[in-house]
Amino acid sequence: MSYLQQYFQSDRAGNSMLGALLAIAILVPILNLAVPESSVFHVSTYTVTLIGKYLTYALLALAVDLIWGYCGILSLGHGAFFALGGYVMGMYLMRQIGDRGVYGNPELPDFMVFLNWQELPWYWYGFDMFWFAALMVILVPGLLAFVFGWLAFRSRVTGVYLSIITQALTYALMLAFFRNEMGFGGNNGLTDFKDILGYSLQSDYTRAGLFAASALILVLAYLLCRNIVNSKLGRVVVAVRDSEDRTRFLGYRVEYYKLWLFVLSAVLAGIAGALYVPQVGIINPGEFSPLNSIELVIWVAIGGRGTLYGAIAGAILVNLSKTWFTGVLPEGWIFALGAMFVVVTLYLPRGLAGLITRKQAQT
Amino acid sequence: MSGLDKMRETFRRDQVWNFLMPRYTYEDVLDTSKGPILYLEDVTVSFDGFRALDDLTLYINDGELRCIIGANGAGKTTMMDVITGKTRPDHGSVFYGQRIDLLRLSEPEIAALGIGRKFQKPTVFEQHDVLVNLELSMRMDKRVWTTLSARLSGEQRDRIDEVLEIIGLKNEAYKRAGLLSHGQKQWLEIGMLLMQDPRLLLVDEPVAGMTGHETERTAELLTSLAGQHSVVVVEHDMEFVRSIARTVTVLHQGSVLAQGDMDTVQNDPRVREVYLGD
Amino acid sequence: MDHCSAVQKTFSRIRYGSRLLLLLFGLVVAWTNANSVMAETTGFEQIVQSLTTSKFRDKEKAVRELAAVQDKRTMPVLQALLDARLYYRKADKRVVIVERVDGQFRMTDPVTAEELGTVPKRKIKKIGINNKLRKLLKSKLASLSLEGPDPSVRLSAIEQMQGQLDESQYLYIKKLLEQERDDDVRSAMVAALALYELDNGSADQRIKAIEVLSGNLAQVVSNRLQALLEQDDLEKEVRKAAIKALDRINERLKINSIIETTFFGLSLGSVLLLAAIGLAITFGVMGVINMAHGELIMIGAYTTYLVQSVMPNYTDLSLLVAIPAAFLVSAIFGILIERFIIRHLYGRPLETLLATFGVSLILQQLVRTVVSAQNVAVSNPSWMSGSIQINAALSLTYNRLFIFIFAMIVFVALLLILKKTALGLQVRAVSQNRSMAKAMGIRSDWVDAMTFGLGSGVAGIAGVALSQLTNVGPNMGQSYIIDSFMVVVFGGVGNLWGTFVGALSLGVANKFIEPFSGAVLAKILVLVFIIMFIQKYPRGLFPQKGRSAEN
């Protein structure tokens, strides 16, 4: 008991955040489903979906923070893992449409019928089963991260080199997914989903369920990450960030540590993507765009890298203001985003979290 | 590498198969029965045609404390880089004991074999507490999964306290290493070296930035380590060298110029000419 | 059509020349001179005027007379008549050549080349022709151009006739061949004759014709040979000869296409070189990636656009003005970025990358708000359009050629700057060992700013070149940053020659892969290749050695 207490006391801001997340995981669905629309306390389905989307972004930010904030690896291609997770989920949802598509083909998704394909490509097999898709959500981003990371870390590609080749990776994937021949719907991507696990995606209950799932998975991921960064492995990883060479001369195989963390981070990003797609109802190659990946880095930077709650707060804050901006002053958003990059790196290297802890230290 | 070569490589008689190599106990593999623990033979390192090490041949005996002196740029640090796997020589051989070819191993593997190193420029983990710096240096299984679940045992905790005592940082145990003074960082790095419990210590300019008193203590520490461990010290401070050295090697332009006890070396006319400057 | 306007141009030049004469030789000379011009004009004008008759027989006579006059103005008139563009004004029966503009008709005087303004259709009447007249016109036009004084006109006329001669034309050309002096025209004529013989000659003649044609790369030749092979009743010898000739043609075509692909590759490579070389300088010296580099290229392109809109009547000149202007504008932007942002992030390359990315977003949006979110039109100066014809199947466009040459010039200039000037020396010192350079009294922050200005200025120049090849829009810079970085890394950081080799080889490789895989896949393959390459050679093709490279 005392161990648990001590454990939770070590991350107070994080605990408040976990509490808040759990609270909204329960409250928001209730306010949406049980409270009548006329009430002021009613939360519209639109809002539920919007917040749900933010939560998946928060998970993605957590993944990036894990490797950038703690291990110093600035990945400019994490959007790729997110999108891959999303595509895997999209494939499952596509197969669930069955013969309800425009062309009524029970086997082939509409876009394949449109391209005159006769049969399902082999890599679409199995995606009609949820368990298989769920497994792939983990395996596909994980495997790509493993291969890429193994090559990159083994040959000690670091710093800006690594950042740019991760960017090239997501760029190459984007180009590839734009091609119709890839069999992922080309330009348009995958969309027009009908239901998930037999529940209609249009129903408020399903949406509330997806929302609650996102919140819960975020909480679990947070606990997992906190466990890791507080372990000795977490300390080794920070040591790698500080002085990679020194860590090596102490006998740590730095590349394995990086690889391990990178794969884990990619898997988290993939899960985030898988949760994102059923909520927004579409996945297309635009998700691979380098701009997306670099934008999510700024969420983490603003929240405060190297603190887990900072990453989550940053993701939610930036996206809230994006939604607000694009509603009020669409032109202004890009300016604001650009300015954020400059200001945060120049004046707020530890982000808002750093600002708060500095304030605390002063008082 | 052709298939045949690969096969030969696999069945080399002088080498233990990699998978049979124990992960962090090197004592069984390390064979020092002939005397030396480290054999450097004909080692050449060149950067853009400039030879930092030039056919360097050097043996370090097991349990010896050896001082290496030489002007700036003589190649002392480069020599340590070669031993610890940071720099690969153009040719030459580096053996640890009689059996272990260091040129085939990576830095972590070399470190795991009990070769510890203190850098010329003190490098500690600035973002970590002093305590954590020592914890991370501790000799133990350093694979990812074991590290993930590692907890400090009471014994290990005692060892850390012991080392904190030796390096005089007991009161700074919970201070961030980045906030230490230059001398304290030097000590911390020595402490990290001790935590590794290495068989061979490579110490690059340990007393730079230390007070006279601290220098004395370092000298004491290093002499006490010799015997159980083999120690190679690179230093400029002649007082310090005189106080600890039994054998001194003078490096000049990447190869050994002279070797012997302090007096012999100091009286060697070539050494006087190039190094001591009279 | 093309030679028509060329003739008109020559024509107006002559008129211009005669005006000069007026000035130079004084009144008396001018009077006689003008008189003679007038006399000539009157004769020509009368014949043209006689075309307005409604009787076809009279029109025919007028056409024959016109063809006989030996006047440069003849061909445009006949061509216009053939194309149904020859009208006369209902009001004064004046004959005009018209051009349709927005439902109206713009009139030109065929005699004086004077512009006569625009009128609606009902004010003018077309001079009609019948089939017989059409045939006559065609043959007269052909022989006019074939017998005309300008070899290039003769050449294009004969090239148009290749493969569709009738017997009378065959004989006519055969006769012309005897007097023809120009080699190109001669060989075109020989080919035209051979093509005719291929279809109509005896077996011997055919074989001879095939021999003549083998090695001729014109599309029509291989088409004809192909068609010949498809005939079932073909003599054995002819078939053999035809197959051989086709093989030879295909072989030469293959060589051609290799040359062409290489050219395209070098062209792409030179664009990559221009885009990357600025980055190579800034990255090599300061170790930071300026993610706004692509936007500096874009600013260069927009500067070109602005310069062109300031001097709309001097398109040819404007590009030359744009080069220094773009250099300056981009350099200033670069120096500002360095002074206000990068300088404060020294030693933190990842943060620099993020901050400059922010700058790139701001610059893009700035252009979108200030200029437009759409692409803008940058026109090509006349000396950049057109192409050199190497042979019938291969032509190299001038714009690509010029940009290639331009890239080489920029590269050499940069090499010289870095090798021979004081700034270059200091830049190299700082890039090799910053603290040492500082200790030697080099003002490293001044060097940084200047280097950055230089690299950015070169990006601006790249923008000028790119504006001639691709669309100029707010997003144009984005795609170049990854490519440029790949080039720099591939070639080896801190080594301009590496960038040079890297850019050209990547460009050529890209173009050679493209036919097999399509443009997108080629790009992906090149990216994947570089990712793999960095695994094996993290320091690129030509690694920079030394301590600075270690950390």
Ligand SMILES: Nc1ncnc2c1ncn2[C@@H]1O[C@H](COP(=O)(O)OP(=O)(O)O)[C@@H](O)[C@H]1O
């Ligand atoms: N990575 C490197 N690149 C280029 N030159 C190097 C490198 N490392 C060492 N050197 C050169 O090798 C020589 C020996 O250096 P070093 O071993 O550090 O000397 P010492 O430690 O004896 O002062 C010096 O001249 C140094 O400049």
Ligand SMILES: [Mg+2]
């Ligand atoms: Mg040294």
